[in-house]
Amino acid sequence: MIKQTYLFKYSATNIFFNMPISSLTKLVDVKQCVIITDENIFALYKVKFKKYNTIVLKAGEEYKVQQTADSIIKQLLEFDADRNTILIGVGGGVITDITGYVASIYKRGVQLGFVPTTLLAMIDASIGGKNGIDVGHYKNMVGCFKQPNFILFDFLFLKTLPQKQWQQAFAEIIKHACIKDAALFKEIQINNLQFYRSNKKALIALIEKNIVIKLGIVQKDELENGERKLLNFGHTLAHALENLYQLNHGNAVSIGIAFAVKLSQKITGFNQTSAVIELLNKYNLPVELNYKASKVFEVLKKDKKRNQQELHFVLLNKIGKAVIVPIPLQEIEKLL
Ligand SMILES: NC(=O)c1ccc[n+]([C@@H]2O[C@H](COP(=O)([O-])OP(=O)(O)OC[C@H]3O[C@@H](n4cnc5c(N)ncnc54)[C@H](O)[C@@H]3O)[C@@H](O)[C@H]2O)c1
Numbered sequence: 001m002i003k004q005t006y007l008f009k010y011s012a013t014n015i016f017f018n019m020p021i022s023s024l025t026k027l028v029d030v031k032q033c034v035i036i037t038d039e040n041i042f043a044l045y046k047v048k049f050k051k052y053n054t055i056v057l058k059a060g061e062e063y064k065v066q067q068t069a070d071s072i073i074k075q076l077l078e079f080d081a082d083r084n085t086i087l088i089g090v091g092g093g094v095i096t097d098i099t100g101y102v103a104s105i106y107k108r109g110v111q112l113g114f115v116p117t118t119l120l121a122m123i124d125a126s127i128g129g130k131n132g133i134d135v136g137h138y139k140n141m142v143g144c145f146k147q148p149n150f151i152l153f154d155f156l157f158l159k160t161l162p163q164k165q166w167q168q169a170f171a172e173i174i175k176h177a178c179i180k181d182a183a184l185f186k187e188i189q190i191n192n193l194q195f196y197r198s199n200k201k202a203l204i205a206l207i208e209k210n211i212v213i214k215l216g217i218v219q220k221d222e223l224e225n226g227e228r229k230l231l232n233f234g235h236t237l238a239h240a241l242e243n244l245y246q247l248n249h250g251n252a253v254s255i256g257i258a259f260a261v262k263l264s265q266k267i268t269g270f271n272q273t274s275a276v277i278e279l280l281n282k283y284n285l286p287v288e289l290n291y292k293a294s295k296v297f298e299v300l301k302k303d304k305k306r307n308q309q310e311l312h313f314v315l316l317n318k319i320g321k322a323v324i325v326p327i328p329l330q331e332i333e334k335l336l
């Protein structure tokens, strides 16, 4: 059982904010836990895993697939993991997504905890209870909703995070600012990545702000029937590009955001396109890709958010105010 000494709480989730991973031993029964992590994190932080049964996966999006889930399940059986087991994903979004997925199906569901180790997982992937795996070119095609029992934020992990991964996370931070928070947009316009990397207080405040934005949306609409769809801003195109062109998630989202603001300009009259593009540029994120429109369109058509002959696109009215606009598929084909 997980002890209740959370810093804040939503739904059934205890959030332990700014706490060392070593304090996990006080929150859970170590013998009941199985940690799932990847080889990079394991190599960097081996001592932190010493007390735990640990499953170490190969790193990378290409391993976020059913075959990896099967191999985790086999190892859980070898550990005699039962329904009281607590699975803890320690890693980036790939690890939190696949750990959440296995925790929801193993023995019809076991307890789940996350220790996000990338900025992206801290401000996005570990929050909100969506999990899943990829199937072929299709991102997150299989999965479900399962809120973790706890999320522990230990910012020490960010010390070893490569520059590229920092940039990736800012695609989602810029997304949050665009759809919900004009003041945050201004803040990140004024600052830059180096500032956040070297100013712990500002970084922690930034992470907290982004968690609150995502939680605020998720709490209103856990199962994505309405408001939560706003979080897909930039993601419709991004998901198609991501697996077709082996792009990182953040880079794909950045290109998707750039596309969505240009589309907004045409459809809602949004007039801050250049400010968004400049901000993506400022954080060294790509805003263009020379993609093959017909290939992308084929994948888009299968997008899980498709409703009959139209795609529900998230567009901006202004910075901080997003809307969902259904766009006919034929129209999208022309716009790509
Ligand atoms: N479920 C959700 O709501 C949600 C939201 C956003 C993204 N995602 C998913 O998250 C994934 C992307 O997440 P990600 O970028 O964190 O990917 P990732 O898990 O692949 O991590 C990126 C890389 O950083 C390494 N790494 C992780 N932590 C490190 C650390 N502290 N120091 C050094 N290296 C470290 C990893 O080994 C990996 O090579 C995608 O699969 C995406 O679909 C899910």
Ligand SMILES: [Zn+2]
Pocket (backbone or CB within 6 Å): 124, 172, 235, 249, 253
């Ligand atoms: Zn995303």
